[in-house]
Amino acid sequence: MNVLVVHAHPEPQSFCTALKNRAVEALENQGYGVTVSDLYAMKFDPVSGPADFGARKNPNYLVYALEQRQGQETGTLAPDIRAEIDKLMAADLLILNFPLYWFSVPAILKGWIDRVLISGLTYGGRRFYDRGGLTGKRAMLSLTCGGREHMLDANDSIHGRLTDMLKPLLQGTLAYTGMTVLPPYAAYHVPYVDDAVRAGYLADYAARLADLDALAPLSFPSLDDFDEQMRPLARRPNGE
């Protein structure tokens, strides 16, 4: 099994970076091949735009998704995108490792998603969710945050549930491309906890990675339940 860890923290001594390092160690100990894209270390450019394409299908009007398809077909995507796509396609498991910024990924990681998960390859037309281009791969978020767990663990928690806050990532990105999405790993209250708690987080995370098959994947829509126009075949009473 090959694993791609995409890591996005500006401080190499951070606990978030320690989580990434522990993941690499735990996965390599099991004999997995591990590749890390350390976006800050790579100075990864997160801005999608015309410079992402060598030969444009339409040089006068940029439709980003259409140029992604064209760039993939003609092999003219920017080399930094191409390199990340190659790592992604070689991976059986994708881990996005990041500090929660505004209940989402830092911009540098959002740009990896915007630029690397290209149309035509990872999704396109009616190929999304369980018909997405990355079916067969697994994906997981591992994140650090400043809030306490009880602020994110129930519908009436102050921020609601973490999985609801992460819906654009869990469903709208990872599941959208067809990947099997494992529950996110979150280390809470990180700036305020002591070394013993941090060591506990690292041990918990390593134990989770040592037994990935024990994790029940999250559930997402199946295109089997929608018609050609993507309307539900059977409406639930609470649908409207």
Next chain:
Amino acid sequence: MNVLVVHAHPEPQSFCTALKNRAVEALENQGYGVTVSDLYAMKFDPVSGPADFGARKNPNYLVYALEQRQGQETGTLAPDIRAEIDKLMAADLLILNFPLYWFSVPAILKGWIDRVLISGLTYGGRRFYDRGGLTGKRAMLSLTCGGREHMLDANDSIHGRLTDMLKPLLQGTLAYTGMTVLPPYAAYHVPYVDDAVRAGYLADYAARLADLDALAPLSFPSLDDFDEQMRPLARRPNGE
């Protein structure tokens, strides 16, 4: 009233850019002062990191939020951040105008959020939601997307509700800082609709902007309902 429109689309001829232009026109026609931050045109750098700070509180270990506070207090934030903060603080209404990328903002706009909505000024400690630093301002998302409205308008729609997908932005970002959040304006199926439909979207959007007071703001948590540890004072039966 002053309005700040933060716009993020790489194609100046795009319909998303037309929405931005129509907003400027509609708001100026009402006598509002309008400022636009066109992030692609500005080549805005979305990557948060050590270069955002002149004099560091701790040069050996970057805690981004703490350095934001220090940078604000000492006037040593990077000039591009300072300029955006000044525009934001002068605004009564903030509009984020963007194409929906992976059910969220493009990376260049996520970076504006990461770098400009600084700790200490827009939130901090127990100052968030209705005690956030930007109370008294209003905020709105205006976005274009490829999907059809029926794919995002009900709990059993294939992607669920748009407002649930946008929760990290609507609640986790705009409401978190204390702003009053107006319902998002979304133009659907944009790459596939004809000019008449697009003209209709522009007219609808201008009409909405001409009568902002008619829009009922979205509802979000109040800190009045939570204790000092941010636990709910009264648990709802469905909370757990």
